[in-house]
Amino acid sequence: DRSICSPLPVLGKDVTVPLVTGGEVTYAALDYAASAPALQRVWDDVAAYAPYYGSVHRGAGYLSQLSTDLFENSRKAVAEFLGCRAGDQVIFTRSTTDSLNLLAAAVPADCQVFVYETEHHASLLPWRDARVTYLNAPRTPAQAVETLERALAGRDSSPSSQLRSSRGGPIGPALVCVTGASNVTGELWPVKELAAVAHAHGARIVLDAAQLAPHHPVDIDELDVDWVAFSGHKLYAPFGSGVLAGRSDWLQDAEPYLAGGGASRKVARRADGGVDVEWHSTAARHEAGSPNVIGVYSIASACKALTEAGFDRLVAREQQLVTRVREGLAEVPQVKVLSLFGDDAPRVGVISFVVEGWNSSHFAAALSAEYGIGVRDGLFCAHPLVRTLLGSDPQDPGECGAPEAEPGERSLNAIRVSFGAGTPDEHIERFVRAVK
Numbered sequence: 001d002r003s004i005c006s007p008l009p010v011l012g013k014d015v016t017v018p019l020v021t022g023g024e025v026t027y028a029a030l031d032y033a034a035s036a037p038a039l040q041r042v043w044d045d046v047a048a049y050a051p052y053y054g055s056v057h058r059g060a061g062y063l064s065q066l067s068t069d070l071f072e073n074s075r076k077a078v079a080e081f082l083g084c085r086a087g088d089q090v091i092f093t094r095s096t097t098d099s100l101n102l103l104a105a106a107v108p109a110d111c112q113v114f115v116y117e118t119e120h121h122a123s124l125l126p127w128r129d130a131r132v133t134y135l136n137a138p139r140t141p142a143q144a145v146e147t148l149e150r151a152l153a154g155r156d157s158s159p160s161s162q163l164r165s166s167r168g169g170p171i172g173p174a175l176v177c178v179t180g181a182s183n184v185t186g187e188l189w190p191v192k193e194l195a196a197v198a199h200a201h202g203a204r205i206v207l208d209a210a211q212l213a214p215h216h217p218v219d220i221d222e223l224d225v226d227w228v229a230f231s232g233h234k235l236y237a238p239f240g241s242g243v244l245a246g247r248s249d250w251l252q253d254a255e256p257y258l259a260g261g262g263a264s265r266k267v268a269r270r271a272d273g274g275v276d277v278e279w280h281s282t283a284a285r286h287e288a289g290s291p292n293v294i295g296v297y298s299i300a301s302a303c304k305a306l307t308e309a310g311f312d313r314l315v316a317r318e319q320q321l322v323t324r325v326r327e328g329l330a331e332v333p334q335v336k337v338l339s340l341f342g343d344d345a346p347r348v349g350v351i352s353f354v355v356e357g358w359n360s361s362h363f364a365a366a367l368s369a370e371y372g373i374g375v376r377d378g379l380f381c382a383h384p385l386v387r388t389l390l391g392s393d394p395q396d397p398g399e400c401g402a403p404e405a406e407p408g409e410r411s412l413n414a415i416r417v418s419f420g421a422g423t424p425d426e427h428i429e430r431f432v433r434a435v436k
């Protein structure tokens with residue numbers, strides 16, 4: 001099929017690991033949802049640039065100018081990758097967690113935040129100072145839209161909103177935070193529909209694209225979301241860099257996320273002995289300190305590599321692998337695949353499951369020790385969601401990690417297999433064979 005491409009070359013594809021059964025095999029990295037292997041192309045780009053790097057925005061020398069250009073061109077490449085609108089800002093951060101914490105620090109003081117209980121902790125937890133409404137887990141995409149509609153309509157008709165609007169004032173800012181693709185089930189959320197509902201009620205919406213961006217083109221304009229956050233290390237770049245892209249107004253008005261050089265335009269002593277600061281109103285406002293140039297350049301390189309490979313062709317291939325895994329797992333009666341939206345829901349290459357009679361941590365350890373396959377077990381930093389999916393109490397504050405479940409008992413955690421643009425067919429076949 002010519003619409004489908006080969007896996008993209010990634011680092012580590014030839015690493016061999018010992019097996020407890022004797023001998024060794026090449027490592028099958030099937031934990032892309034945690035961190036994907038870096039593309040060879042990204043590594044090559046970084047290696048070609050590394051001897052020339054210099055300070056960014058801070059030096060008059062040739063290499064400083066070169067690095068500054070590279071840094072700012074990386075910003076443009078990311079803006080292009082995300083389909084940013086005129087006026088949108090691309091802010092470089094450390095990760096999705098950092099991006100969402102930055103936005104949380106920038107929302108207006110009276111902002112009401114709406115977030116589903118099913119979110120990853122990175123989108124569930126940063127809103128500490130805001131008024132947060134946690135939305136119950138929906139069991140279909142349509143229910144997700146209805147739940148939000150009801151919550152926002154409830155806000156519109158709340159006594160405080162009515163009081164404000166009867167005085168001719170706006171009812172106050174609101175923000176919806178939602179994931180594009182679940183890091184547990186891989187299921188796609190109805191982002192465009194949720195954005196339309198949010199905007200119809202005067203709310204804004206931020207998309208946690210940590211799991212969507214590596215598996216699916218994300219177009220901020222087409223989805224009509226206000227912000228997008230994602231991490232480099234899940235998008236085939238190395239660790240340490242992330243992105244928050246979108247509307248500039250709340251960000252420009254907020255106190256800088258970090259105070260320091262680079263964020264400040266003018267600093268002067270006052271007559272009373274204090275210090276006056278004029279902060280930048282560009283992305284630099286939230287990027288104080290010397291930036292992670294290599295990390296930023298890597299993200300831009302990964303964005304270009306995905307676009308040049310033909311993202312649609314990568315998606316088509318990944319969907320074949322999703323089908324193969326699902327069919328393989330369906331042949332094992334003891335396996336239960338976790339799903340919020342049902343078997344037919346569209347999903348990316350992230351699949352969690354439990355195996356009857358098995359402790360999930362032991363199962364994952366056996367995949368590693370006996371087959372050289374690296375998956376993840378646990379609650380995947382989405383405790384309420386995984387507890388809902390496992391039929392345990394979502395309010396139970398139990399521990400993350402590897403709780404013991406005896407054979408025959410209900411699992412307290414799950415196994416997650418995840419893959420993407422660098423995954424060869426052999427890894428998927430080995431995984432299916434191993435589970436069987």
Ligand code: PMP
Nearest residue numbers: 095096097120122183210211231
């Ligand atoms: N959101 C989702 C959906 C994720 O899967 C993750 C990472 N597992 C994050 C946010 C946080 O990403 P990071 O650890 O790179 O900050």
